[in-house]
Structures are given as C-alpha cells and as structure tokens.
Amino acid sequence: MIHAMKSEDIKNLNIAIIGAGYGGAAAAKALSLLGANVNVYEQASQMREVGAGIGLRPATMDRFSTWGIFDAIAKVSSPSDYFEILTATGEPIMKDTWPEFGGQAHTYLIHRGDFIEALLGVLPEGMVHLGHKLESIEERDGRSVLSFTNGNIAEADLVVGADGIKSVVREQLFSDKGPCSPESTPTVWSFPPTTPTDWWSTTTCGCTSARAPRSICCRFATGTRCPSTSLP
Incomplete structure (x- = not known):
C-alpha cells in the first residue's frame, strides 16, 4: 500500500x-x-546558460516569497503587468492581466540560465555535486x-x-x-525579438484549423527589454 x-x-x-x-x-x-x-x-x-526564457507566474513568485528567495529571483528578472496575444500580422486577439495570487500580481520574465543560477545560489554550499x-x-x-x-x-x-x-x-x-508517444505532436514555442523596443513571440501550434491559426504572436508588457521567453 x-x-x-x-x-x-x-x-x-x-x-x-x-x-x-x-x-x-x-x-x-x-x-x-x-x-x-x-x-x-x-x-x-x-552549469551553462542554455535554453530560452520562461515566465514565472504570480503563484510561483508567491511560493518563492514563502521560501525566502523572492529577492534573489526578482533581481535577475523583469516584472510583466499584462500580456497580449496578436496575430502574425500584429492584429490583437486578446489582452489580459496576469491572475493575482497571494501578494503577487506580476509574471516575472527570466532567462533559464539566470533562473537556475539564482536557485542554485540559495542552496547551501556542498549540496550540489x-x-x-x-x-x-x-x-x-x-x-x-x-x-x-x-x-x-x-x-x-x-x-x-x-x-x-x-x-x-x-x-x-x-x-x-x-x-511521449511517436504519434504526439508537441507544441513548440519560439521567441525571436524583432525590433529594439518590442519583443515578440511566435508559437507553432502544429494545427491547421481555422480556429487555431498556425502562427500567432504574443507581446508582454514590461518595463525593460527582456530575453526571449516562453510560458510554462
């Protein structure tokens, strides 16, 4: 049992x-x-800087606050107030704020390498082999x-x-x-910045349905230009 x-x-x-x-x-x-x-x-x-970026949702950051490591993560990330989903030609599909959780209302955008380095940095010396x-x-x-x-x-x-x-x-x-089974088709997220001031993302859905266009773009509102990112 x-x-x-x-x-x-x-x-x-x-x-x-x-x-x-x-x-x-x-x-x-x-x-x-x-x-x-x-x-x-x-x-x-x-440990090397590999991978793209990720978005840490309010619930995740609230947990980090409970663990006492919020500042270590926030120091190497950028808070985002809201997100937009656009078509490949820049037409808006939707815009919304991030769902609040605990005392947090922002999603923090961070490069995977910086995230891992920050997490490992709060572990006691000698714990990682x-x-x-x-x-x-x-x-x-x-x-x-x-x-x-x-x-x-x-x-x-x-x-x-x-x-x-x-x-x-x-x-x-x-x-x-x-x-994964060979028959499954994963969703692939790619985030190339297109201009110095905006940062965009394109997702390949693996779907040709008219209700789920093959390429859409997402733009996240943030105070600074961040590394490319994806949502977990």
Whole structure:
C-alpha cells in the first residue's frame, strides 16, 4: 500500500535529487526547508546558460516569497503587468492581466540560465555535486543505492528524478520508452525579438484549423527589454 508522505515525514530523510535544473534546484530548496538532508547530483561538469526564457507566474513568485528567495529571483528578472496575444500580422486577439495570487500580481520574465543560477545560489554550499551522471539505482535493505559513471556511489532514503526528458531515473524505475508517444505532436514555442523596443513571440501550434491559426504572436508588457521567453 502506498501512503501519502506528510511534511513531518520529510525531516531528517536523506534525499538524493538527480538533476540540477530548475526543477531539481527548486525541489532541493523546498525539501531542505522541511528539514531533509538533501544532495543534488548533476551530470554536467559545470552549469551553462542554455535554453530560452520562461515566465514565472504570480503563484510561483508567491511560493518563492514563502521560501525566502523572492529577492534573489526578482533581481535577475523583469516584472510583466499584462500580456497580449496578436496575430502574425500584429492584429490583437486578446489582452489580459496576469491572475493575482497571494501578494503577487506580476509574471516575472527570466532567462533559464539566470533562473537556475539564482536557485542554485540559495542552496547551501556542498549540496550540489557536479560531474555525477547517474548509471543505475538499486534497492538494498530498504534504501536506494545510486551508482554514477564517475565511480562514486551514494545512498538515499528517497530519490527524486529531475533529470529531464531523457531521465535515467524514469528509465531505471518505470520504462525506457520515454514520456511521449511517436504519434504526439508537441507544441513548440519560439521567441525571436524583432525590433529594439518590442519583443515578440511566435508559437507553432502544429494545427491547421481555422480556429487555431498556425502562427500567432504574443507581446508582454514590461518595463525593460527582456530575453526571449516562453510560458510554462
């Protein structure tokens, strides 16, 4: 029988998180605040600025405020008051403000690399271990034993898989088929800036329906020109 884990059950657990992206880094912060002993294992030998940008909704920023890391995120992001969706020729489809949550009313636009760097920056020194690519997970005497390609071995009471679309954790524990079927058509977001003062985005929907045009543009109201971004 599977039992739901309560906050008090987390305290003093040894938790291994595989992957130091923003999912792994955020999980590490949350679990450490609950009193867990957390170690994060990242396969890359150094963290690089990769990926595009993202929008952190008011609910997310409210959670960061609760965790005490709001300022660290806000310092490297730009607040947006509202968003517009336009056709490819610039005609407005809709305009709306972001939904308020808690004490937050803005979506913060941030580059993925800056977001990860900010999250890792609020973690205790020594919590993140670079150059650790997971090779296998075994269960021994009720604990998980993790073997890495560099020869190191670690033990944990709980393992969190945050190692992306090619997750070794998922493959080891569940399936090697991947998260998507070959028949599925993903939505692809692309955000090239077109002028020095405006920043636009184009989404490819993978749909030719007249009700869902193939290309639309989004413009976000912000006080400064930001890096390209997408909405999670």
